[in-house]
Amino acid sequence: MLLILLFLLSPDLTLSVNQDGLNLQRVRLGLDDPDGFFHNWNDRDDNPCNWNGVECHLASGAVNSVDLSNANVGGPFPTFLCRLQNLTFLSLYNNNINSTLPADMSACQNLQHLDLAENLLTGELPGTLADLPELKYLDLSGNNFSGNVPARFGQFKKLEVISLVDNLLDGVFPSLLSNLSTLRHLNLSYNPFRPSHLSPELGNLTNLEILWLSGCNLVGQIPDSLGLLTKLTDLDLALNSLQGPIPSSLTGLTSVVQIELYNNSLTGELPIGWSNLSSLRLLDASANELTGTIPDELTWLPLASLNLYENRLTGELPKRIADSPNLYELKLFSNRLTGELPRNLGESSPLVLIDVSNNLFFGEMPPSLCSKGRLQELLMIRNAFSGQIPASLSQCRSLNRVRLGNNQLSGDVPAGLWALPHVSLLELAGNSLSGGISKSIASASNLSLLLISKNKFSGQIPEEIGFLNKLVGFLGSDNLFNGSLPGSIVNLGLLGQLDLHSNDLIGEIPSGISSWKKLNLLNLANNGLSGEIPAEIGSLSALNYLDLSGNQFSGEIPVELQSLKLSQLNLSDNRLLGHLPPLFLKQIYKNSFLGNPDLCHDIAGLCNSRSHERDRRYMWFLKSIFALAGLVLIVGLLWFYWRYKNFKRAKRAIDRSKWTLISFHKLGFSEYEILSCLDEDNVIGTGASGKVYKAVLSNGEAVAVKKLGRLPPNKVAEEGDVESGAVHNDKFEAEVETLGKIRHKNIVRLWCCCVTRDSRLIVYEYMPNGSLGDILHGGGGCGGGSSKGGLLDWPTRFRIALDAAEGLSYLHHDCVPPIVHRDVKSNNILLDGNFRARVADFGVAKAIDAAGKATESMSVIAGSCGYIAPEYAYTLRVNEKSDIYSFGVVILELVTRKRPVDPEFGEKGLVKWVFTTLDQRDDGGVDHVIDPKLDPCFKEEICKVLNIGLLCTSPLPINRPSMRRVVKMLQEVSGENPIRPQSKDGKFSPYYYEDAPDTGGVA
Template sequence: MLRFFSVMFHKQLENMLLILLLLLFPPFALSLNQEGLYLQKVRLALDDPDGFFSNWNESDETPCRWNGVKCDSATQSVVSVDFSSSNVAGPFPTVICGLHNLTFLSLYNCSINSTLPVGISACQSLLHLDLSQNLLTGGLPASLADLPELTYLDLSGNNFSGDVPASFGRFGKLENLSLVNNLLDGAFPSFLSNVLTLRQLNMSYNPFRPSPLSPELGNLTNIQILWLAGCNLVGQIPDTLGKLNKLTDLDLAVNSLSGPIPRSLTELPSIVQIELYNNSFTGELPGGWSNLTTLRLFDASMNELTGTIPDELTRLPLGSLNLYQNRFTGELPKSIADSPNLYELKLFSNRLTGELPHNLGENSPLVLIDVSNNLFSGEIPPNLCLKGKLQELLMIHNSFSGEIPTSLGQCRSLNRVRLGNNQLSGDVPADFWGLPKVSLLELINNSLSGGISKSIASASNLSLLVISKNRFTGQIPEEIGFLNNLVEFRGSDNLFNGSLPASIVNLGQLGQLDLHNNDLSGEIPSGVNSWKKLNDLNLANNELSGKIPAEIGNLSALNYLDLSGNQLSGEIPVELQNLKLNLLNLSNNRLSGKIPPLFAKEIYKPSFLGNPGLCGDMDGLCDGRNDARKGGYMWLLKSIFSLAGLVLFVGVVWFCWRYRNFKREKRAINRSKWTLMSFHKLGFSEYEILDSLDEDNVIGTGASGKVYKVVLRSGEAVAVKKLWGPSSKFSEHIDVEQVPAQDSGFEAEVEMLGKIRHKNIVRLWCCCTTRDCKMLVYEYMPNGSLGDLLHGNKGSILDWPTRYRIALDAAEGLSYLHHDCLPPIVHRDVKSNNILLDGNFGARVADFGVAKAVDAAGKGTKSMSVIAGSCGYIAPEYAYTLRVNEKSDVYSFGVVILELVTRKRPVDPEFGEKDLVKWVCTTLDQKGADHIIDPTLDACFMEEISKVLNIGLLCTSPLPINRPSMRRVVKMLQEVTGENPSKPGSKDGKLTPYYYGDASDSGILS
């Protein structure tokens, strides 16, 4: 509020100075015409942080040379005002309507805020009005329809809400109407079909109430572009759309339209582009496609379409054909190869069979081919890159056979190649290894042979090399060390031999090196301390010899180290104790000497078995056995016999002593079955945990199991999450660029939390597993979850300083996941119940069961096969595209902020069909901030609360690009308590959303 009054004071001062100037220097005042004076008032009404108005001089006779102003050459009257992307801010300057000859007005991509005044109807001469990409709120003024000459109206990218006024149905000359990406939540305005002059109608991405697609839209006979994506449309496409003879672009994607695709769409004579993806269309594609001689793009992906792909569709001169994620069967029509313009072919995740046309690519400038996850067989067509344009070749999970075509080795344009999980064989063409633009080369799980060519030195852009589970032979060439951008090298389960190349230590960006199950020999090269980003080193089951380099202990990012099944000798370097490892395996080597003190514990015993020369205080070591592998088998046999005897003993005890000795019997069983993996130094054993898992200690129950509070003998408390059976609700298919497909929520949570070290992330002490039961042991949070406390009977104890501290703590935890982890981690289930509070109400982010690592190669957002998250917290784009990135977490965190400010749940019957975000935006506009903020909060903190609420609104922007990064959110929250906030949080008694930061903070991952 202080900032607001300060701004208002300076504006009043500027007005007084202008009046004083007019009184003291009348000659100068008279030199500027009336239109210039109007524009000076516009200037005074707006903030100008970038100096856009720097050449607006009062001494000029006319404003015709001012920035953004154009005049009629004959009359010198202002006809155009264009402030596009000037960053001017403030309410809409109604005084500009005093320019009676103004026909063009654009304030595109500025910071115009507040509501759009009714007085805009005074601009009677306007032909073109563009207010898109601003901060306007409230309802759309019905008076806009009173602009008699208006032909172009663009209000997209704002925060308008409510209904589209019925008056919009009586525009007399309007040709272009765009309301895309607002918060309009009334019924879909079918009355727009009365505006017969419309040539372009774009209503996309508004949360309208579920509405059918009006048959009256067929009356718009002049319409050329009809974009209605993401409008919550239901029902079937009306046949009347087939009457739109001038229609060139039809976009009905991301709705809930159902039924068959009508044949009338194949009767549109001028259509160039049809987008129907992400709906619920069923049945087969209709006939009649041969009529659409102008069609260039057809996208009906992510539906439930069946049958075969029509031959007549593939005979069209298409540029892009996208039919992925449907249920198409049969063979791909051979005629598709005859299309002269085809550059994009996406057919993945269907049930297509047969071979690809042999001449595919001979007539088409193909740029992208994705036929993954089908039943295709036969050889890869040899001329896919004949035109030299092919950039992405994605064919995973099929049954392609034969050799990789030699011609692909000359395809210099390729940047992503995925041929994994097929039946390819033969040698890989030498030039194919060295394609200069390829960033991802995936050949996993085929029968390919030969060696890695030395030409790989030319693959300067390669970051992911995935060639595991093939029959590659020979030595890994020295040239592999020239790949400065290589992040992952996975070549396990092959027949590589010889020593590791000395140059491999030059790979400074390397995060994963997995060469297990090969025939590598020689020593591990020196200089590995240059692998500063290495997270996973797996050289198991080779014939490596020599000593373990002590330099490995300097790899601070290393979490997984597996050197088992080799012939390594000498002592274990004590430097390995510096590592924070989730997995250590040095078993079945020829190591000798003392085990470093940190590892001389029973829980690490499996890591050292099969090394007869090792000595320690653990049973089974230093026993003089000469055959390490035989010793391993003997240990296994002894364990089996011991387990059998123990089970028999337990059965007798159970029969004799019944319930009285139940706990003792349970512990005996657990002693033989439980496996413990620790991530920190522990002062307790798994048995101490197991003895306390009584129903009396249950503090929470969820869909996947129960949470217990366990008080240890030391007096310290821990929380134990016990999961029974497979966590199937977390499972989902992930491709090779992610974790293995069989990973469940338990493995995901262990993998994530085990390598995270941050004060605002809940600490995972250890995990305990058996075949039927899995447990995670966390630090105990005395105050439970934020959601339970905030929305429970004790919510009033959370005063504003405490809530602010919780928001900042949680933001810092998420910022660490997004910006400081390698690769970055997307939580995917940020909510108040997953933010835990310690004894001092410090916040920790918890529950990583559905978290995912972002593509290490930075190649974009990930598509998930199911939605993970909780109702009310899921970002709108995630719900309809299943694409996940950090901006999805930012949206969910914004909802948490709104919970902290309002003390209302994200979904509540009070909101009707709205969720918390929509309720806040609507109530804020209609009633003001006083009806939103929790009334139990002290009014003295109102300025801080308003600023934090603004941050929450920014985080929940419907457009991901407008959401800040979590690093920026932390900075904004830290600035809330500062003395000089960057912008006011309230104006005229109502809160006004505003943006922080620059464009670099709000870009979507690419």
């Protein structure tokens, strides 16, 4: 009875619900749904209110909310959503929505919440969004929007939240948003705006609670008017180029919880009045040029984090800071602060991190740093702390990084400090610490780096050191260690550096060191080690630094050392004898073998033709002379050694500082971590432009690094590169400029680039399965190598073709201006761990203007033999049709598993061979073209794809379809409307399609 009454009161209810469901079905059909998010969107269900992501109004039953967040759906923006007349909430957060936003979205009249963040949207922001009268929340972060923020964005009527973070907006800074008096959140961070000043009119946004403008290319001073934003809780102006002092008006932001001003060029002293900010929890003004002292009134605040590092602050740390009950993070490194740290620091504060490195602090370390039992990082390097390490730290089991190097600490290290279970880095180098390494170090199960050089440690290195299976570096040089190396040390399978030079070690190097597969540095110089040099050292393929000088090693030099790729070799001042291995019979190795009287061979200055007895008498005579001037010589050598080490240290610092990092995404690594991986063992590819390395980062992830060296402007590159040096150097700018603006699932992602005067690095995502060319044909060059193409079944090959087509379609149709790749080939299509394809190598890519012409003239042919379109070779005119031809060759490779140029084709090439085979054989020739390793059950589908490939390689550019059409044809191959090959005379005819241009016959 109740249902009948509702039907009579609302006769249009069923029609309304059905209409909403129909519009949602249209949305579903327009989107790619690989994860089956729409599985319960049943077109036979009249009520869509129970569908995934759909909510309805309780009274009317009309759809008022659609939430497709994190659904992994893709395709253009579904405009049918705006036909839901009661829709107030719409979220497509974190999907693959591409193309551009519709120019007119006025149909979404009731929309209040619109979230399109983390998608692939491009083009300019549509100004018509301001026509939505009810819109309160707008989030377009993490897309590829470019150009200016529309002037109409200053006309929103009810907008409270706007977020445009992490786009490519490169116009003027949108000061017009200061007209929106209703705004509560304004977030424009990480956009490459033109250099702009902060508008004083921002002070008009009196309702503003959050202001995020980090990384917006802001210049000039911070306006005083920001002090009028009394409701502000979060102010972020970091990562800009702001100058001048911090305005005192900011101390009037009585509601503010965090202020972030780091990485600017702010000067002057910290203003007075911080005690007004009773809610302040975070103050980060690091990496500026601030001077003066730290105000004492900062210690009156309930600060949780105080970051003032990398400034020019002086004076002592306020003593009352130790009384702060909330302080968990204190970063003051790289200043000029002095005095003693408060003795009770950490007693009242739940400290998690303290970093006061690179200052002038002195006195003893506070014993209460870990009183709350939460301290994880203790960083105090390069100060003048003295006395003993507090015994209380040995009970601080929460510690994971301890850096106390380059101070004046003395006494024994507390036994418990060696045994802390979570510490990964223990740095005590450059002090006057004594005693030995405790056997309790066996409990330090997470220890990765042990840095204890330049102390007074003594005794034997304990066997327990071999229990540290995560140890990567053990640097203990310039101490007083004695006894032999523990046999257990060979169990350290991850060891990369072992430096124990200048100690009193004796005995032989333990057997079994072949387990050190990752060792790259071995320095045992200036000890008393004896016996023969183990031949096992020759099996350490990663080793590039070997110094065993100043010991008592005897016997012959193992010939196995010749297999090492060493940048440093020193076996001087031992008791070696016999002849040098053949590889070392070069003058450059002379200084590597000096001081071995019984080691003789024909290297000038190493030895001569006299007998060994006469050599010994001669050496005795020389030693007598040296003894007379020994004191002067020792003093001179020590002075020279000290100057040399300072010079090398300064040179390394300069070399590292020469690198400039340009990032295109938020990074979890630095340029130094990349540079440390550039050795020959990590090379995964070599081409005309340079080498490609695989770099495994400390977090376990891998990236690919392409190293491009500069060529002189008129020098011709190696390996057949016909371009001049100037053009070769431009490839770096071209690839960075192109990939830096592109974000697409089928385009290889560019993380960052590093630049110096002589070398350039491009860091992009690592593709575990290499290139399609290597998989299909092997890496052995033309006609060589073993192909793994037979391992790719047809569904995988088809998916690769579709992925690559979608990537090229994005370049041709969705980029503004369009981009022509100019070097499409199977070696430039990379495959991830799931054999999904990405288009790569944009070194010769060009932008195309509205008339379809390249923005720069083409003076040379770019591309690879077998892939170059016929018209390109004689006209040097480039457009998207050239890429389509090259992609057609790739399709033929996938179908035939043959190279574009192969001796079996003679002078024809793959395209002509396929066409001739299909045209001349009475049976159509298909079976003679298709890879025999493909399953015959897919023959019909393979033929359709073969047709597409031949259409793309039509000799006349006008006959080639667009890449957008190629994508659609590939999608139709396995869909409901397959492409049917046509014929005139019953034979297989590759150039005829239902949708092909009418050219009157085969081109």
